[in-house]
Amino acid sequence: MEFPRTEIRIALLAALFFSLSAPFCAAQSPAPAPAPTLLDRLNAIIGGGNSAWNPGQLATMERLRDAAIRDPYALNQLRYLTSNIGPRLSGSPQAAQAVDYVAAQMRALGAEVTLEKAKVPHWVRGAEAAELVRWPGQAPGTTRKVVLTALGGSVATPPEGLTAEVVVVDDWKQLHALPPGAAKGKILLFNHKFDKELAAQGRGFEAYVGSVVYRGAGPIAGAGAGAIAVLVRSVGGADYRLPHTGLTEYADGVPKIPAAAVTAEDADLLKDLAGQGPVQLHLTLTPQTPPDADSYNVIADWKGTEHPEQVVIVSGHLDSWDLGTGAIDDGAGVVVSMQAIHLLHDLGIHPRRTVRFIAWMSEEEGSAGAAQYVADHAIDFANHIGAVETDGGADHPTGIFYAGKPALGAWLQPVSQVLGDIGAETLVSAPEVGADIGGLTEKGVPSFAPVQDSRFYFNYHHTAADTFDKVDPHHLNENAAVVTVLAYALADSADPAPR
Amino acid sequence: MEFPRTEIRIALLAALFFSLSAPFCAAQSPAPAPAPTLLDRLNAIIGGGNSAWNPGQLATMERLRDAAIRDPYALNQLRYLTSNIGPRLSGSPQAAQAVDYVAAQMRALGAEVTLEKAKVPHWVRGAEAAELVRWPGQAPGTTRKVVLTALGGSVATPPEGLTAEVVVVDDWKQLHALPPGAAKGKILLFNHKFDKELAAQGRGFEAYVGSVVYRGAGPIAGAGAGAIAVLVRSVGGADYRLPHTGLTEYADGVPKIPAAAVTAEDADLLKDLAGQGPVQLHLTLTPQTPPDADSYNVIADWKGTEHPEQVVIVSGHLDSWDLGTGAIDDGAGVVVSMQAIHLLHDLGIHPRRTVRFIAWMSEEEGSAGAAQYVADHAIDFANHIGAVETDGGADHPTGIFYAGKPALGAWLQPVSQVLGDIGAETLVSAPEVGADIGGLTEKGVPSFAPVQDSRFYFNYHHTAADTFDKVDPHHLNENAAVVTVLAYALADSADPAPR
Numbered sequence: 001m002e003f004p005r006t007e008i009r010i011a012l013l014a015a016l017f018f019s020l021s022a023p024f025c026a027a028q029s030p031a032p033a034p035a036p037t038l039l040d041r042l043n044a045i046i047g048g049g050n051s052a053w054n055p056g057q058l059a060t061m062e063r064l065r066d067a068a069i070r071d072p073y074a075l076n077q078l079r080y081l082t083s084n085i086g087p088r089l090s091g092s093p094q095a096a097q098a099v100d101y102v103a104a105q106m107r108a109l110g111a112e113v114t115l116e117k118a119k120v121p122h123w124v125r126g127a128e129a130a131e132l133v134r135w136p137g138q139a140p141g142t143t144r145k146v147v148l149t150a151l152g153g154s155v156a157t158p159p160e161g162l163t164a165e166v167v168v169v170d171d172w173k174q175l176h177a178l179p180p181g182a183a184k185g186k187i188l189l190f191n192h193k194f195d196k197e198l199a200a201q202g203r204g205f206e207a208y209v210g211s212v213v214y215r216g217a218g219p220i221a222g223a224g225a226g227a228i229a230v231l232v233r234s235v236g237g238a239d240y241r242l243p244h245t246g247l248t249e250y251a252d253g254v255p256k257i258p259a260a261a262v263t264a265e266d267a268d269l270l271k272d273l274a275g276q277g278p279v280q281l282h283l284t285l286t287p288q289t290p291p292d293a294d295s296y297n298v299i300a301d302w303k304g305t306e307h308p309e310q311v312v313i314v315s316g317h318l319d320s321w322d323l324g325t326g327a328i329d330d331g332a333g334v335v336v337s338m339q340a341i342h343l344l345h346d347l348g349i350h351p352r353r354t355v356r357f358i359a360w361m362s363e364e365e366g367s368a369g370a371a372q373y374v375a376d377h378a379i380d381f382a383n384h385i386g387a388v389e390t391d392g393g394a395d396h397p398t399g400i401f402y403a404g405k406p407a408l409g410a411w412l413q414p415v416s417q418v419l420g421d422i423g424a425e426t427l428v429s430a431p432e433v434g435a436d437i438g439g440l441t442e443k444g445v446p447s448f449a450p451v452q453d454s455r456f457y458f459n460y461h462h463t464a465a466d467t468f469d470k471v472d473p474h475h476l477n478e479n480a481a482v483v484t485v486l487a488y489a490l491a492d493s494a495d496p497a498p499r
Numbered sequence: 500m501e502f503p504r505t506e507i508r509i510a511l512l513a514a515l516f517f518s519l520s521a522p523f524c525a526a527q528s529p530a531p532a533p534a535p536t537l538l539d540r541l542n543a544i545i546g547g548g549n550s551a552w553n554p555g556q557l558a559t560m561e562r563l564r565d566a567a568i569r570d571p572y573a574l575n576q577l578r579y580l581t582s583n584i585g586p587r588l589s590g591s592p593q594a595a596q597a598v599d600y601v602a603a604q605m606r607a608l609g610a611e612v613t614l615e616k617a618k619v620p621h622w623v624r625g626a627e628a629a630e631l632v633r634w635p636g637q638a639p640g641t642t643r644k645v646v647l648t649a650l651g652g653s654v655a656t657p658p659e660g661l662t663a664e665v666v667v668v669d670d671w672k673q674l675h676a677l678p679p680g681a682a683k684g685k686i687l688l689f690n691h692k693f694d695k696e697l698a699a700q701g702r703g704f705e706a707y708v709g710s711v712v713y714r715g716a717g718p719i720a721g722a723g724a725g726a727i728a729v730l731v732r733s734v735g736g737a738d739y740r741l742p743h744t745g746l747t748e749y750a751d752g753v754p755k756i757p758a759a760a761v762t763a764e765d766a767d768l769l770k771d772l773a774g775q776g777p778v779q780l781h782l783t784l785t786p787q788t789p790p791d792a793d794s795y796n797v798i799a800d801w802k803g804t805e806h807p808e809q810v811v812i813v814s815g816h817l818d819s820w821d822l823g824t825g826a827i828d829d830g831a832g833v834v835v836s837m838q839a840i841h842l843l844h845d846l847g848i849h850p851r852r853t854v855r856f857i858a859w860m861s862e863e864e865g866s867a868g869a870a871q872y873v874a875d876h877a878i879d880f881a882n883h884i885g886a887v888e889t890d891g892g893a894d895h896p897t898g899i900f901y902a903g904k905p906a907l908g909a910w911l912q913p914v915s916q917v918l919g920d921i922g923a924e925t926l927v928s929a930p931e932v933g934a935d936i937g938g939l940t941e942k943g944v945p946s947f948a949p950v951q952d953s954r955f956y957f958n959y960h961h962t963a964a965d966t967f968d969k970v971d972p973h974h975l976n977e978n979a980a981v982v983t984v985l986a987y988a989l990a991d992s993a994d995p996a997p998r
Contacts, residue, residue: 083771084636086643097638137583139596144585147963240739241823241964265966272582324740464646465740467764 051414052493060349060492061418061485067343068481069422074339075473077105078332082325082468089322090362091122091293098318099296102359105338106300109345111357115296118372120362122293123153125322126286128260133163134280135273143282146270147241148231148260149323150285151215151248152365155256157229161284162258164228168271171214175221184226187281189233189274190214191267194458196237204237204454205392208461211235212246219259220251229283230259233267238459241265245321246462247365258285295361297369302341304353304491311356312490313387314340314483317363317436324466328457332394332471334359336480340487351491353385360436363391367435374439384445386490386497388483389434393461394476395453399426400486401433404446407498415489422478426451446490446497450482550913551992559848559991560917560984566842567980568921573838574972576604577831581824581967588821589861590621590792597817598795601858604837605799608844610856614795617871619861621792622652624821625785627759632662633779634772642781645769646740647730647759648822649784650714650747651864654755656728660783661686661757663727667770670713674720683725686780688732688773689713690766693957695736703736703953704891707960710734711745718758719750728782729758732766737958740764744820745961746864757784794860796868801840803852803990810855811989812886813839813982816862816935823965827956831893831970833858835979839986850990852884859935862890866934873938883944885989885996887982888933892960893975894952898925899985900932903945906997914988921977925950945989945996949981 053061068074081088081098088095099115107113130146132138167186169175175188192214195207215232222230234244243261250256260283262270273279298318304310316333320326341357344350361369377384399416402408409427416425432438433449441447453475460466490497552560567573580587580597587594598614606612629645631637666685668674674687691713694706714731721729733743740762749755759782761769772778797817803809815832819825840856843849860868876883898915901907908926915924931937932948940946952974959965989996 079771080636083768084634084775085638093638093641135583137579139584139592142585142592238739239964239968240737240741240958241962241966242739242741265964265968268968269582269966272578276583459739463740465738465764467740467768469738469764469767 052411052495053414053489057492058414058418061415061488063347064343064349064484064488065418065422065481067347068339068484069477071339071343071477073342074335074476074480077335077338078327078471078476079468081331081334082327086325087322088318088320088326090120090319090365091290091295092322095295095319095361099298099359099361102298102318102334102338103300106298106341106357109341111300111302111341114299116299116373116376117294117296118361118369119292120295120368121153121365122290123365124288124290125150126156126288127284129284130260131282132279133282134278136277146262146266146281147243148262148266149243149245150287151232151259151261152245152321153248153289154259154285154287156286156288157258157284159286161282162228163280163282166270166274166279166281167227168274172221175225178225181226183222186227187229187231187283188222188225188227189231189262189267189270190218191233191271193233194235194237199237199458200455202453202455204458207237208235208458215246215261216249219248219257220254223255223257227257229257231262232259234261234263236458236461236463239264242463242465244462245323258283260285295369297361297373298359300341300357302344302355302357305350306352308354310353310383310385310496312353312385312487313356313358313437314487315358315360315387315389315436316391317361318359319362319364321364321462321466323462323464324460325468326466327468327471328393328466329461330363330391332476332479333390336390336476336483339480340484343484344488349488351488353491355487355491363436370436370439381440381443381445384440386446386448387437387440388448388486389437390450390479390483391434391436392449392452392454393457394471394479395456396475397424397450397452397479397482399424399428399451400482401428401430401449401451402446403430403433403441404444405498408446411498415485418485419482422481424450424478424482444499446499448486450479452479551910551994552913552988556991557913557917560914560987562846563842563848563983563987564917564921564980566846567838567983568976570838570842570976572841573834573975573979576834576837577826577970577975578967580830580833581826585824586821587817587819587825589619589818589864590789590794591821594794594818594860598797598858598860601797601817601833601837602799605797605840605856608840610799610801610840613798615798615872615875616793616795617860617868618791619794619867620652620864621789622864623787623789624649625655625787626783628783629759630781631778632781633777635776645761645765645780646742647761647765648742648744649786650731650758650760651744651820652747652788653758653784653786655786656757656782656784658785660781661727662779662781665769665773665778665780667773671720674724677724680725682721685726686728686730686782687721687724687726688730688761688766688769689717690732690770692732693734693736698736698957699954701952701954703957706736707734707957714745714760715748718747718756719753722754722756726756728756730761731758733760733762735957735960735962738763741962741964743961744822757782759784794868796860796872797858799840799856801843801854801856804849805851807853809852809882809884809995811852811884811986812855812857812936813986814857814859814886814888814935815890816860817858818861818863820863820961820965822961822963823959824967825965826967826970827892827959827965828961829862829890831975831978832889835889835975835982838979839983842983843987848987850987852990854986854990862935869935869938880939880942880944883939885945885947886936886939887947887985888936889949889978889982890933890935891948891951891953892956893970893978894955895974896923896949896951896978896981898923898927898950899981900927900929900948900950901945902929902932902940903943904997907945910997914984917984918981921980923949923977923981943998945998947985949978951978
């Protein structure tokens with residue numbers, strides 16, 4: 001998951017997540033009661049009112065849910081994507097390999113596969129190193145390593161590096177309070193702390209939104225203040241000397257200066273030392289930005305029987321950052337979406353409408369793939385019945401985010417009850433539910449995402465530690481169940497979801 | 500804390516820690532009752548029997564305990580050692596700087612300071628890098644980074660690195676079960692897992708002892724099997740792609756081969772991929788081993804009033820590994836020991852016997868400083884009344900380990916009761932309590948260490964994340980209280996501790 005690029009989207013996201021009233025821990029399923037018969041259950045789900053689904057369809061949702069919980073397909077696909085293919089940076093050979101791999105897997109299931117071309121950013125991490133060369137208490141002739149990683153999209157320092165004094169501010173307010181020229185020619189560190197307490201309460205996305213603006217806009221603000229490079233305190237919750245990368249931005253008319261994320265520990269150290277006396281850092285970053293690359297969204301249609309022209313999207317993004325192997329961000333989102341097609345195939349289920357799997361390309365570097373899709377399919381939005389995106393990791397889902405008409409909440413009640421068995425019954429309205437389907441949401445396409453436990457996600461997000469072992473197989477399958485049931489429900493309802 | 504170098508000591512340590520009957524969580528202090536008067540308390544502590552301390556001395560212990568809990572001296576010293584001086588690798592300029600710094604701090608308190616020379620290992624970490632160059636599923640022309648760090652004392656690879664197939668074994672048994680020649684010319688990975696569950700129960704040292712043998716003896720065993728380099732799975736509990744360094748060993752008559760610790764995640768990956776097909780790694784390690792360096796144990800005597808020739812040692816080790824800043828290993832042990840002298844000074848307390856602060860040098864690389872001390876003071880062991888060492892971090896102490904006569908347990912009861920107020924009343928008999936005072940323990944000197952919460956220690960141990968922020972100020976002060984009270988008790992008792 002990347003942060004939305006415009007400030008408006010950041011504000012929307014903040015409004016969304018701050019509006020969540022139920023913290024994660026309150027959303028657990030209740031203790032199990034004696035099992036009712038299937039007929040009891042289906043009647044209870046439909047209740048006395050109208051429903052978009054008949055008992056047979058609800059029974060199918062239960063079959064899909066239970067199959068998703070048991071089936072190792074999603075986990076096996078994740079293992080291949082992360083362990084065998086590995087990091088899948090936008091524009092890289094591994095991203096291209098992943099496109100071919102996922103397309104082949106979808107073809108093997110009988111889906112109709114299209115690779116839709118998109119020009120995507122191609123940024124290549126180079127050397128990255130930093131060392132203190134002057135600080136209070138320094139032993140003569142010694143230096144000390146500072147742990148950092150270049151931010152995505154950063155320009156390079158000179159090949160031999162640059163050396164400058166470090167100026168530390170905790171936030172925009174402290175930046176604006178600096179004396180004129182105080183940052184001129186310096187390396188400016190934005191030391192804004194990720195709110196670990198908030199994340200521990202299951203409000204990880206709020207904590208993220210509170211800090212990520214410094215990563216996004218820090219280099220612009222720093223260059224405006226005359227700095228020659230910017231460091232940001234890593235946006236994440238762990239304290240294991242682990243830098244978190246992520247996209248940064250430049251603006252026309254403002255010098256592009258190199259930018260990197262230091263670890264929380266190194267940020268603390270720089271602040272402590274700079275408060276005692278002059279601190280100088282030697283910084284070397286040698287990333288390169290070749291021309292934009294040709295890449296693809298992988299699109300795989302499981303054709304509808306009555307309305308093949310009407311599509312329901314299930315999706316995740318196939319690219320990842322390069323430090324880890326992109327297991328939680330967003331291999332998990334891709335494989336739970338693949339699982340939806342796989343289970344429709346294995347169980348021989350053919351909904352009325354088309355279920356369209358999409359593996360988006362280049363979400364991390366600005367969602368070029370998604371933008372291309374919106375451009376290519378502009379005349380066809382009326383036939384986009386719904387869009388599901390999973391891009392918040394693979395921890396336990398407690399329900400469904402929905403963006404669109406308020407009536408969607410009531411309409412989803414039967415689906416919510418089917419998912420109650422796995423503790424995923426909560427329905428949460430939100431203005432926006434995912435970066436790659438945000439363009440569709442804006443066009444009025446009903447949009448959905450699993451509500452996921454975010455307590456641990458930002459410990460690993462955009463780090464070298466985003467690896468296969470971080471995904472709990474059962475939790476992954478719970479997410480696959482949410483996505484698969486939802487995709488089927490949207491694709492087979494009597495009438496399309498309200499819009 | 501380093502592991503003891505001989506197998507006998509490993510066996511002893513294992514026996515020690517496996518024999519602990521009370522896991523950490525059971526050793527918390529009970530809920531507070533209404534505060535008794537001081538006289539009530541002192542009478543309760545002494546009880547009806549004989550005691551080595553009179554009520555005035557027990558009141559002094561309570562004053563020292565309370566002062567240690569409040570006083571920021573230990574924390575401030577730790578901040579300087581870690582943030583200003585930084586890593587203090589044996590033989591390094593920073594280790595020399597730390598010797599001078601600590602000596603000056605002790606002189607400032609009026610202690611009698613001696614620098615006792617010792618020849619210590621001087622090993623310098625060079626470049627360290629590894630990448631997969633062949634694996635199942637590899638995209639043509641691509642490589643992948645493997646995260647590792649050289650083990651302390653490792654020899655170098657050729658400057659351009661070496662490339663070989665990776666063979667994975669989980670333990671000695673799997674190594675012995677390999678077909679003849681299977682490891683010849685290969686890179687051998689010992690993939691023995693640190694027992695995280697055991698550590699989570701407060702039995703971190705048992706988990707450590709269960710895995711660290713592969714780090715210590717892996718290169719010897721690997722070379723014996725014909726391998727050209729050895730990797731070990733990091734010995735530690737965290738899952739943040741964090742390699743744990745530590746000392747490794749070579750043996751006469753066996754080729755010295757390069758050795759490094761990979762992260763848990765990279766070990767998992769190598770095992771997974773090697774199970775699917777050939778995996779080749781390019782490994783570059785360029786450490787150097789200059790001649791042994793001159794360094795020093797810092798010794799600071801707070802002279803006894805009646806028996807200045809009788810000494811009670813309070814100690815930690817001043818050297819650290821070079822990846823982090825040695826906050827928990829073992830800056831904490833040094834500063835809580837400094838605090839003992841500081842509080843005796845500030846409170847104007849002059850025990851009968853000498854309290855001897857020692858900052859040991861080169862514990863991590865084999866305890867050369869401690870060995871030198873034993874050699875230099877061999878004729879004086881009778882005057883060594885007791886020795887305290889703190890080298891298990893800075894988390895909450897639950898009591899005191901003691902090594903020596905069983906009678907020490909009963910003798911320490913009054914001290915235990917004074918420490919009960921901070922939840923540190925447990926008394927635990929152990930054959931050995933610390934690497935640097937182990938030589939004194941063997942000679943019959945009553946030996947002591949705080950029993951410390953070990954649930955988190957091995958998440959950070961020997962990593963880049965062993966930094967100042969990992970130390971909780973209150974827990975640090977609790978350890979200072981244990982050490983200070985114990986040092987005073989040993990130095991001012993009517994008769995010396997039983998031996």
